[in-house]
Amino acid sequence: MTDDDPSRQAGGDAPPRPLRRAPAPPEIVELASPNHGPRKGVAAPNMIVIHYTNMSSAALALARLCNPAAEVSAHYLIDETGGTFRLVSEMRRAWHAGVSAWGPVEDVNSHSIGIELANPGPEGGLPPFPEAQIEALERLLFAIRLRWAIPPARVLGHSDVAVGRKIDPGEKFPWRRLARAGHAVWSDAEAPDPLPFLPPETLLGVHGLKLGYRWQETAEGFADLVRALQMRFAPDETGAPASHRLAARVAEMAERHPVDAGQRRSSYAPPSPSGRVHVSAPRPGEGDADLGPDFDLDTE
Known part of the structure; x- marks a missing residue:
């Protein structure tokens, strides 16, 4: 079975394709946001949450994510050209998921790394995500997942962890493509x-x-x-x-x-720092990086 065979990720009993060769990580621009805090009860992130900005430009989204009055942030933002900005250290708790849950985890912000994709969302016609942006995302996901041994099943969308409250990254996000690259799951x-x-x-x-x-x-x-x-x-x-x-x-x-x-880690990645998993509920409205017209001012 060749690496191009979609059955390795797209259904059937085949396991996720292992990450064999590390692509070059994207060039990262440091742009520090003041909006972060310590992770609560968790020593290391164990999931990734993907968002879209729901704003008309990456520049406006970056300004909001770095505005202390907005009280929202994400670890990374990738603009339409693939430009990648790091706003919060992966060791810190960014404020991006808000009131959310995945399985027994209710404080998703403490357990996750948040990645914003510049996209105007439904108000802007929900355009397709540009190729350069998705390529940069795949390279960033490779680096993050290898660093923290995050399995593909724990790469999620905001709509997965905040059902009914959020719809990003939306129906045009290429989940099947990410799964074929080993960075998500699909059937x-x-x-x-x-x-x-x-x-x-x-x-x-x-x-x-x-x-x-x-x-x-x-x-x-x-x-x-x-x-x-x-x-x-x-x-x-x-x-x-x-x-x-x-x-x-x-x-x-x-x-x-x-x-x-x-707790479970993927088999292809080296060990990473880990700690006892603890579930703690966020305060209502805490740290939700939906930046667009339906933005809710959430407090950390």
């Missing part, structure tokens, strides 16, 4: 034949929970879950009713990558 499963007896909504609830998703236990909250799963695993279905195709993909991901609290 190309199709609806089974014959169809299961259970409706897809039931299957999505069961397997979404096993995978790590958390949502409000209301009809509206479940609709938010379906949309989050669509954006992540079946972006062409975003906004449509729940399907057995989507349920099959989420079921495969839940079977292969059930959520944990971040």
